[in-house]
Amino acid sequence: MSVYVTKSFMPPKEEYIKYIERIYNNGILTNQGPNVRELSDKLSGYLGVDNFHYVSNGTVALQLALSALDIDGGDVITTPFSYVATTSSILWQRCNPVFVDIEPNNFTIDAAKIESAITPNTRAIMPVHVFGYACDVDAIQKIADKHNLKVIYDGAHAFGARYQGKSLLSYGDISTCSFHATKLFHTVEGGACIVRDAAVSNRLDLQKRFGHNGDNHLALGINAKNSEFHAAMGLANFPYIDHIISERRRASMCYDYALSGCVGRPRAQAGLEYNYAYYPVVFRDESELLRVFGALNRLDIYPRRYFYPSLNNLSYVPGANACPISTDIASRIACLPLYVGMPDATINQIASVVKQNVR
Numbered sequence: 001m002s003v004y005v006t007k008s009f010m011p012p013k014e015e016y017i018k019y020i021e022r023i024y025n026n027g028i029l030t031n032q033g034p035n036v037r038e039l040s041d042k043l044s045g046y047l048g049v050d051n052f053h054y055v056s057n058g059t060v061a062l063q064l065a066l067s068a069l070d071i072d073g074g075d076v077i078t079t080p081f082s083y084v085a086t087t088s089s090i091l092w093q094r095c096n097p098v099f100v101d102i103e104p105n106n107f108t109i110d111a112a113k114i115e116s117a118i119t120p121n122t123r124a125i126m127p128v129h130v131f132g133y134a135c136d137v138d139a140i141q142k143i144a145d146k147h148n149l150k151v152i153y154d155g156a157h158a159f160g161a162r163y164q165g166k167s168l169l170s171y172g173d174i175s176t177c178s179f180h181a182t183k184l185f186h187t188v189e190g191g192a193c194i195v196r197d198a199a200v201s202n203r204l205d206l207q208k209r210f211g212h213n214g215d216n217h218l219a220l221g222i223n224a225k226n227s228e229f230h231a232a233m234g235l236a237n238f239p240y241i242d243h244i245i246s247e248r249r250r251a252s253m254c255y256d257y258a259l260s261g262c263v264g265r266p267r268a269q270a271g272l273e274y275n276y277a278y279y280p281v282v283f284r285d286e287s288e289l290l291r292v293f294g295a296l297n298r299l300d301i302y303p304r305r306y307f308y309p310s311l312n313n314l315s316y317v318p319g320a321n322a323c324p325i326s327t328d329i330a331s332r333i334a335c336l337p338l339y340v341g342m343p344d345a346t347i348n349q350i351a352s353v354v355k356q357n358v359r
């Protein structure tokens with residue numbers, strides 16, 4: 001059977017159906033019904049955050065974050081090492097991404113390089129807790145305060161990770177998350193915004209549902225709501241969060257043991273309780289990566305090049321500044337398959353193919 005980079009966690013069918021039956025009984029399919037409300041309460045409780053908004057996906061969460069903070073043009077400082085949605089949400093909001101290179105230990109934006117990229121056009125900073133590794137949140141907040149900039153964390157990978165004793169999603173003016181089927185905790189499609197300031201939270205709440213209360217049209221909005229059916233999957237998955245994280249931890253440790261230092265690995269910062277969202281490995285160069293991929297693909301095993309290309313090299317972002325560290329890492333990093341219930345034998349098989357194909 002094919003092995004992909006991940007496999008969505010599926011809750012027991014009866015537990016999912018319980019929440020679907022609720023929809024059939026009350027006839028409410030969307031618009032902040034009981035499943036969405038219950039899921040929002042449970043997730044905000046689990047994360048220990050206020051002003052939690054469940055939305056339709058992690059990309060629209062980023063767009064809403066920009067618009068709720070009134071960032072409707074100008075420069076947004078961001079990281080080139082992420083999924084394309086980080087940059088595309090900035091462009092879609094008619095802002096200009098300004099890339100700051102990453103630091104080589106955990107691939108998050110290099111906070112020491114942010115200040116020199118700030119100009120009078122800079123409006124916000126949008127870093128990413130990539131693979132669930134924490135950005136230097138304290139240094140970034142200090143810079144933002146000094147220059148009066150907003151901070152939006154793309155926390156698509158940060159669910160379940162804790163830093164300095166609290167959820168990694170509790171930092172910044174707004175943190176976003178993704179609950180896409182490929183993410184650690186999923187609702188098939190889905191996402192969230194976690195907002196620090198109550199007034200911004202109210203504006204975001206209005207904007208996510210067309211900008212009106214009944215017949216009072218108060219602001220320009222969009223439809224970023226999610227449905228009762230999506231929330232049902234979230235409610236069925238919710239009791240398994242600890243199980244999901246501990247299973248991924250077990251699989252990651254099995255890789256660590258089997259690979260025993262033959263590939264590069266990120267170094268997590270002190271104070272991070274990691275969520276084991278991904279298992280990235282860094283090869284010596286791109287040809288080594290391609291050799292390993294060829295050998296694994298012949299066995300019907302498909303790791304992914306997360307993340308490639310470095311986003312400063314996108315064809316539709318002309319004039320982006322060079323980011324040599326991100327460009328280099330992106331050319332030789334990949335995520336190995338990781339999912340709940342992954343057999344040790346599959347991990348050992350993948351690790352031995354990797355070992356046979358690296359120098």
Ligand SMILES: *Cc1c(COP(=O)(O)O)cnc(C)c1O
Pocket residue numbers: 057058059060082083085086128154156157178179180190191
């Ligand atoms: C998945 C992802 C997104 C987008 O989330 P969707 O829910 O798929 O829209 C944004 N940023 C990063 C870093 C992601 O990995």
